[in-house]
Amino acid sequence: MRGRKTENGNRKIKYKIQNHKEQGRNLMFFNYSTDRGFTLIEVLIATLVISIIFLGIFGGFQLIVRVVAQSKASMQAVYLASEKIEEMRGLTFADIKTKQENIVINGIEYNIETIVEEFDDCADGTIEGIDCSGAAVLPDAAPNDYKKMKVRVSWQDFFGGEMVLSSYAAPESMETGEGKGALRVSLSDSLGQPIEILTGDQLAPCPPSSINIINEGCALDQCYGTDTNNPGVRLLILDESLEPDDYKIIVSKSGYARGETFRSGEAYGDSIIATPARKNPTISEGELYPITFIIDPLSDLNINTALAWSGDSFFDTFLSGSKISSMENISITDGQITLATSSPVSYFEAGYLESSSVIPSQITEWYEFEWSDLEDIDTNIAYKVFYATSSSWLLIPDEDLPGNSVGFDVSPVDLSRLNIDKYSELKIRADFLTSDLSKTPILYDWRLSWKNGEETMISDVSFDIRGDKTVGADSDENPIYKYLQTQTSDWNGEKLLPGLETDNYYFSNFTRSGGALNLNNELSPMPFNLPSGTSESFTLYLESDNSLLVKVKDASSAEPVFGAGVNLSNEGLGYDVDLTTNELGEALFLPLQISADYTLEVQAQNYYSQTAPISVSGEDYKEIGIERYE
Template identity: 40%
Template sequence: MNSSSKIDTRRLKGSGFTLVETLIGLSLTLIVFLGIFGAYQLGIKVMGQSKARVGAIALADKQMETIRNLAYADVGTYSCKPEYPNCDFSQPDTIVQGYPFGKVKDSYQSVLNNVSYTISTKIDYAVDEFDGIAEPTDDCPNDYKKVKVAVSWGGKFSGEADFDTIIAPKSEQAECEETGGVLKVTVFDAIGQLVLFPSITITNVHTGLIKTAQPDNGVAYITLPPDTSAYKIEVTKSGYSSERTYAVGEVYNGQTIKTPTKPNVTLIEGKLIETSFSIDKVSLLSVSSYAEGAISSFVDSFFDASEIAESSHIVVAGGAVTLAKSDATHYYSSGYIISQTIEPPFLVGWNNLNYTDNTPTNTQIRYQALYFNGTSWVLVPDSDLPGNSSGLKTPPISLSRLDKTQYPKLRMLATLLSLSDHKKTPTLYDWTATWFGSAPTVVTSVVFNLQGQKTVGKTSSGQSIYKYSQNKQTSGGVADISGLEWDVYSFSVDKSATGLDLTRTDPAQPISLASDSSQEVALFLKVENSLLVFVKDDSSGQPIFSANARLFNVSLNYDQSLLTDENGQAFFLPLSSASYTLVVGASGYQNSTSTVSVSGSTTKTVNLLSQ
């Protein structure tokens, strides 16, 4: 009895699966079925594509046989005019003739085995360089015809099949029936190397005839019917700039071209016409916009010699510098002064050199800039300050090209010259050197014009029409301009529209942009009226980050809000000279409202009280 009441616990433990075991089993089953399903889908795709490709091959073979059975003179194409989509070769008014012109429709639709196909045929004359290209070496340059048939299909398993063949004339008479003109198109890059596989599109603007080529070596020979100023040529390549020809009277960016830089091409019967194009990989300009820092200056009005480091044969007196006299009636033929060292403590960038002088007939003053090369003071080279070796002319003289790290300090040199009889002296009344002496502030939104030096032609008044001239705008103080071709670019800002004056760029413009490159450019702007707001904690004096500053003037329709930076600053510009309402708030602080009168560079400090 005791033995019959015992329970076999081992059997109970093996009678089912745990939850983990069940999940693992389901996962493995799912992986297996997903693999099977994927293989099934791939099989369907392969079968569908194979079925479609078999149909494409059959249609291509049919098209090729049709072309081979034509007379050589009939091996050519035609297309339908847009208003006659169902045109026919037998109706000349409904078609556009190809070149060579013949009985083959350049594109048509066909359905086979429930698959819709597009059959496209391209036929071109081939120019073989072996027997010459054009007169006088080859009177019949159209050596044979190249045929390309492309059959494409859509749907879920779309694709395309391409087939090529050559149709040769049976006699020299057949070869010479149509001569045409031969166009040689060569495509170079920025350094003169051939561009491989460029896309060349040639359009006859009179007849609508279009020819394309993609030469593997960058050189294409194309035979076309003779015509005057008829062929528009455009050269492109993915990731590259583009170049093309233009017609007289064509409108480009709102301007009418009177004299194209590269006009449409004229072809002459039996002649070779050569033309070349330059394209290269495009580049990027990353443009930042800043409000110019405060301008500081060195000024000497020569009431004494305290700001002069060195001089010779010079008299400094009464606010003027003149040559000293060599005797009672004559001045020294030359003399010079060198300023004290100008070494700004917080140099952001050099600005200008200015002076006031008087140079009577037969006198002259030569102005130059010096820098310390580690051992002595020498002339700044012309490569950094053009004209410095021979003397700087016409103030104000821009010093903005001078790099602040290479030229942290300068001296000015003035050489006074008395020519001829030495009875007259030039006079220097004052000179000034200016620089930007505080860090610039980001201007969040600036509209500027970017213009290259390359042109597409001139207007009837002789004004250049630039290939690239577009207005751009910074957002958050930055504008990334992509797709630019290699060129020399200049920036400008419309002061009347923006209230901003472009003072300089870094690097100094014009900006030379190489192909396949990226270049950073900073625009520095000056405003007539601006407001710099400092927001601080009233008790600690510490700046408040991310405070909201709202400045508005209802009558001027001005209302802008900015968040303060890590220094507690918000910079409003450009502004009109007027009174504004300033509202400042921050989390954990009481709001502050005040009236600010803005005129010139205005600053306002706002101390917020804790709640």
Template identity: 30%
Template sequence: MVKQTHTYSTSQRGMTLVDVVVGTAIMLMVFLGLFGAFKLSIELVFSTKAKTGAVFLVGEKLEHIRLLAYDSVGTVGGIPQGSIPQTEEVVLNGIPYTIRTLIQYVDDPADGLGEEDENGIVADYKRVKVEATWSIKESIRSTSVLSDIAPVGVESVSGGGTLKVNVFNAQASAVAQATVRIVNNTLNPIVDVSAQTNDSGSISFPGALEGSEYEITVSKAGYSTARTYATDAGNPNPSPGHVAVISGQTSAMSFGIDQLSSLLVSTFEPIRDNSFSDSFIDTSKIAESSNTTVSEGDLMLASDEDGFIPFGYAFSNSVEPEYLHAWDEVRFSTDAPEGTVASIHLYYWDGEAYSLVPDSDVSNNSTGLLKSPVDISFLSTETYSDLQLYAGLESADSLVTARVLDWEITYEEGPLPLADVAFDIHGEKIIGSDSEEAPIYKFDESFVTGSAGERNISDIEWDTYVIGLPPSSPYALVERCPNTLVVTPNSNSSISLTVDTKTTHSLRAVVAFAGDPVSGATVTLSGAGGGTQTTSTCGQVYFSGLTSGDRTITINKTGFEPYSENVTVSGESSVSAILIPVE
């Protein structure tokens, strides 16, 4: 019998799972593409429909305005006045629109501008702007149209006067595209109109109705705001006050605005004495050691069954103050009986490891510091920001050990950040005076620093600012750096306030020349609690714990004439000294 063998080809089988998945994915991609195209076409149709409606509305509004008599072309609450609403809400084909209408007089340069106008009338014709805005998917769209409407016959202004506003910046340069808002609630109808300055930083409102109490506000995105102020109980003498318009005359006002800035105020405690010390009660202040031990309040050689080990060493913990101001001294006490050695050395972190401070900076450091205390006040805090003490102990007699009784590194630390300090700040720009003729400042605020001893004041305008502590503060001002704070436009300024616990009587002295602080000047104050101090980099010194009464302050600095002044100390007193250079 012959066996028959059957072979089946896999190509005759049905679709595999992979085929189904791939096919489905392809169909899905095609479907999504068609859906996206369909959705886009729908949005395009809607957008075109909305734009067409907007064009129709602004055209219809403009045609309506053109049909009006020239003297009637104006807006409700605008300049010139009229019956046309400044803002209207309209729904067309189910789409809501906002229609805004702005009408202004225009001074045509053909017959001269301003005071050089040939016929003295700066309102040559009216310019109408109609704008429609609408929303598509939270995106604001707009379209607008401009048209000039001229009077029939000779140009004229139907009553009223002209209100002109000039806007400049801190450098007295023109500010273009600044928004000028004019409001007068005493007229009927009420005036409320806004427009933007031209490239010369000016805008005129001819045809303004005669009246007083025109409120003017000038603003621009990212800029400070300037305005007029009402006369009231809080500001009986405003400057500038609201403006009056007289028929046939021009009332001109100028305002200064510029880019806003920020100011960082930091509060600190004064520089204080601090130290690292170890009297060897335990090993908690030992960073590394070999063949040494701490016992009975001493650092000594370790011992074994044969007695004290011949050599051992120990490193102290590192001394790296976060707010290091200056190093002071190394102090130590040792006991080295005959046949033993206790040598003390000073190490510093060089960026990779602890290394010996060179003998050129600390004498005899390589062989061992000779006598306590050792002056290290001249060490650079930048190079030597991290110090460490080292003790090497040796003994030629197994029955005797050298000992280190204690050691210490002293330094000045600070200023240290101080949290939750209240302070007052005001600028020098004045907006009026009170009933007692005391100035009312445009910016006059109170703040408190945060947990890091800082407070950032954003959106502050250019000015010269005075910062101090409120009378109720438990602190006294030790130093303000800089003493005079000038904030310029579009800047990030900073100032530090160093404060200390208030005493009954104190004196802060500020020493300067040509507006700059004088550092390194010797200041001597006579009387109890006085003494001699050296001015800081900010040119200031502070004497606390004084008694009240008359004293003499003398100041000396190489290159300047000696300065002397009689001062009366009472409460928190201060004195400013301007030095004169030697000729």
């Protein structure tokens, strides 16, 4: 039954389709597939890959074009060089000369240098008076035996390059030597060792290492190297001088001092040379002009500008008892020293406090003893200074420290007269007294300071430096120094001078902020000799009649405060200068024109500012302790 029903159903469908066809109706059937098209990302990736491939192909094509063009340029250069050689061969011997020209072919510019050098053949003896075996003979008065012609063709287009061809030419008859002379340039160092310059001959501009011969009258400006067969020497056959001293020589070699000749009237820096120390050669017909240059490796010189001293101190704010050696009837509370209480309502009548021993690791001068305290009516603190002997501590006598026996009550106390050999180890003491047992004096901090042998760098110092060597003298017979410059040290008190030649150097005219400084000649003796081929350091120890070195420290830790602002002012003098402390907490006011009373103000981030009067006379030192915010 099911089979028949299906068959009948199929018949009905076929009938309907047939019926529709008969009625002229067309049925449309859609075939749905699981295949889908390209996404946008796929299209973009495909485009990128194809672009990369075609760019590579195009780049390769461009490279091939450039290589072909470079090959054509090379062949053209060979042709031009050969043509120039043939052209020179067609000239008379006298007309074969050095020259330069530019030519453009197929859009490519070629630079054509024709370099001609004359040679003195040893076969007939040389102008130096030797033959090929080295035996002495009569000097050759006609040294222009033959010429070497070198043609260099260079171009910059495409990959650039050059082509060099050379040939020789000799006179058709016996050379006469008319209008020709010779120049022999010898190069050596101070030890007599030859200095070689392995540079091919070429027209100016010269490479960093070369022997440059210049004669404006002969239109000569050419660069040479030394002879490979005769190290450190170059013999040149040149035209006779048209006027005296007309052949200028400049010897340069990378990393070595420069050698140079001059003529009268030539400018050197801001000066005009009237009498050269080394004149330009004059080439005479049939004669040899020998000249020797001594050039040594260059050196580097690092200049430091500094004070010969710095300062340090023993400083105690009593936040701990680590710097106290002994005490009696004394109380320490929150960094304040007071008399201890004998009962809840009264203090002891007397007490004392002694510091631990103070032994500076470096010291050139004891400076001062200062403190900060509060003494009410009927109270007193007397301060004394002791020194160590081999067996005990003794009070420094009044003859060395006046007033020490009775004690000091005015801060600061000058210690600069103390002999540092005798008084190498000190201790300070405070004697507390009160006649009113309800009151006590208070000690907040004390400080014992000294100067030491450490340097304090001085920034922004201008100075002149000159060497001993001269290039000549001016019309007033004043020397014109080869090296004379004005330099300035940087913020760290340093100035590097690279590439100086060996010489004795002198320093002078020291200024800072418009004020003059003096050189300590004992610590910085003049001249300073700079050896060749080294890297040296030299410190200029400077001083002035009046100066102030300020060192800012954290009042609690005694560590230096970096970046603190320090202002020193005197309204009457019109002096108002702001400085910033360095990593050592230092600010140096130098020079100060006259001894005077100033106001010193210190400010730093996260610290309380502090202002104090200060009297400056001579080379003064001041330490300031500032307190951090709670």
